[in-house]
Amino acid sequence: MKLIRSVNFDAPDTYHFYYGDELGRPGTILTFFSWPGYPKGRAGSGQVSAISFSIPESALAYWQDRLSRNGVSVEGPIPRFDDQVLLFQDPDGLSLELIAHRGGDAGSAWADGPIPVEYATQGFHSVTLSVAYAETTAKVLTQVLGFHETGQLGNRRRYAVGDAGLATLVDVLDVPDQRRGQEAVGSVHHVAWRTATDENQVAWRERVADVGLHVTEILDRNYFHSIYFREPSGVLFEIATDQPGFAVDEDPAELGTHLKLPEWFESRRAELERKLPPITLPASAQGK
Numbered sequence: 515m516k517l518i519r520s521v522n523f524d525a526p527d528t529y530h531f532y533y534g535d536e537l538g539r540p541g542t543i544l545t546f547f548s549w550p551g552y553p554k555g556r557a558g559s560g561q562v563s564a565i566s567f568s569i570p571e572s573a574l575a576y577w578q579d580r581l582s583r584n585g586v587s588v589e590g591p592i593p594r595f596d597d598q599v600l601l602f603q604d605p606d607g608l609s610l611e612l613i614a615h616r617g618g619d620a621g622s623a624w625a626d627g628p629i630p631v632e633y634a635t636q637g638f639h640s641v642t643l644s645v646a647y648a649e650t651t652a653k654v655l656t657q658v659l660g661f662h663e664t665g666q667l668g669n670r671r672r673y674a675v676g677d678a679g680l681a682t683l684v685d686v687l688d689v690p691d692q693r694r695g696q697e698a699v700g701s702v703h704h705v706a707w708r709t710a711t712d713e714n715q716v717a718w719r720e721r722v723a724d725v726g727l728h729v730t731e732i733l734d735r736n737y738f739h740s741i742y743f744r745e746p747s748g749v750l751f752e753i754a755t756d757q758p759g760f761a762v763d764e765d766p767a768e769l770g771t772h773l774k775l776p777e778w779f780e781s782r783r784a785e786l787e788r789k790l791p792p793i794t795l796p797a798s799a800q801g802k
Contacts, residue, residue, distance in 0.1 A: 518534070661674060
């Protein structure tokens with residue numbers, strides 16, 4: 515995954531790292547805030563409980579070997595619906611999955627990345643929400659956001675939107691007796707859904723507000739424009755525009771090689787660069 519460096523627009527003295535394919539295409543971006551010294555979060559209801567990436571069916575053995583060789587404990591493969599799933603955690607306890615499925619080679623693998631293209635992740639497969647009020651969460655997904663249910667497996671229900679391709683699936687785990695999760699290190703802040711244009715986003719904001727959910731004003735995130743709201747079980751949702759994209763302030767060939775700031779923080783560049791800890795990018799962060 516390619517790294518793009520910016521700052522947290524709400525707290526600019528910390529980094530905001532974007533990881534995605536070579537162009538940062540929608541449906542491939544996983545972002546992290548850097549909070550050194552913060553406590554670990556607590557898994558529970560009202561939060562994203564797993565992030566799943568799509569891989570080709572033939573890539574399972576490659577990833578089992580790669581993860582094991584790098585000291586990562588892997589569970590699986592386990593069957594889920596018609597897929598095979600590898601489960602593991604990052605060093606902070608973030609739950610991640612690799613899902614091998616038919617059509618898992620139809621995404622946007624990074625051809626010049628550090629992973630052989632025939633095994634590379636293709637983008638997001640799905641995200642899992644653990645919720646205490648599954649029925650009300652489902653109503654927001656289906657009646658507000660336009661998802662439809664595609665299957666059930668125990669307390670897991672799967673919903674799809676659009677063509678049900680990559681980055682269009684969400685699994686809802688019904689966990690009414692689970693204690694509320696606590697957001698901190700190793701937990702997910704929000705899940706973002708995409709919309710094509712600013713005009714579409716205005717319509718989405720009106721739609722969300724009309725059903726009584728508290729939604730923010732449209733916020734300029736430099737690479738996209740965003741609105742945020744919480745669904746009834748407490749998971750924070752974002753709707754972000756596809757445009758203008760990550761090439762708005764950096765040549766595609768140089769993505770991730772500079773600290774990029776929105777224009778309203780440029781006057782503070784020297785100050786922020788002094789405060790932000792230095793980072794060294796491994797060669798694999800930018801390609802082979």
